[in-house]
Amino acid sequence: MDKSRIKKFEDILSKKREELRLSLSRSQEDRQEAQEFGRDEGDRATASLSKEMVFRQKAQERGLLMLVDAALGRISQGTFGECLNCGQEIGANRLNAVPWSRYCITCQELIVEQG
Numbered sequence: 254m255d256k257s258r259i260k261k262f263e264d265i266l267s268k269k270r271e272e273l274r275l276s277l278s279r280s281q282e283d284r285q286e287a288q289e290f291g292r293d294e295g296d297r298a299t300a301s302l303s304k305e306m307v308f309r310q311k312a313q314e315r316g317l318l319m320l321v322d323a324a325l326g327r328i329s330q331g332t333f334g335e336c337l338n339c340g341q342e343i344g345a346n347r348l349n350a351v352p353w354s355r356y357c358i359t360c361q362e363l364i365v366e367q368g
């Protein structure tokens with residue numbers, strides 16, 4: 254992959270990483286607030302439901318942050334865009350859609366099938 258393309262992906266990934274970090278640090282503040290509000294049953298239920306949703310969303314964001322971090326690591330190692338399983342180049346369309354893809358489409362499907 255040529256350097257200008259890699260640079261573009263690096264920019265996208267760095268921005269994504271910042272976004273995720275910001276969102277994750279913000280959510281910790283929200284959670285503290287949620288614990289403090291409301292004393293009756295209804296408020297508690299609402300608070301716990303929104304906590305649950307926040308928790309799930311944050312778990313997803315943390316997972317994504319790990320993928321983005323790993324992709325940036327591969328850029329610095331010069332292996333970005335190669336499938337971690339078979340070493341083939343990951344398709345351009347796939348990388349454009351999901352720059353932190355680890356596998357080519359063939360391996361991804363294999364991995365999903367194997368669970």
Ligand SMILES: [Zn+2]
Pocket residue numbers: 336337338339340341356357358359360361
């Ligand atoms: Zn592959």
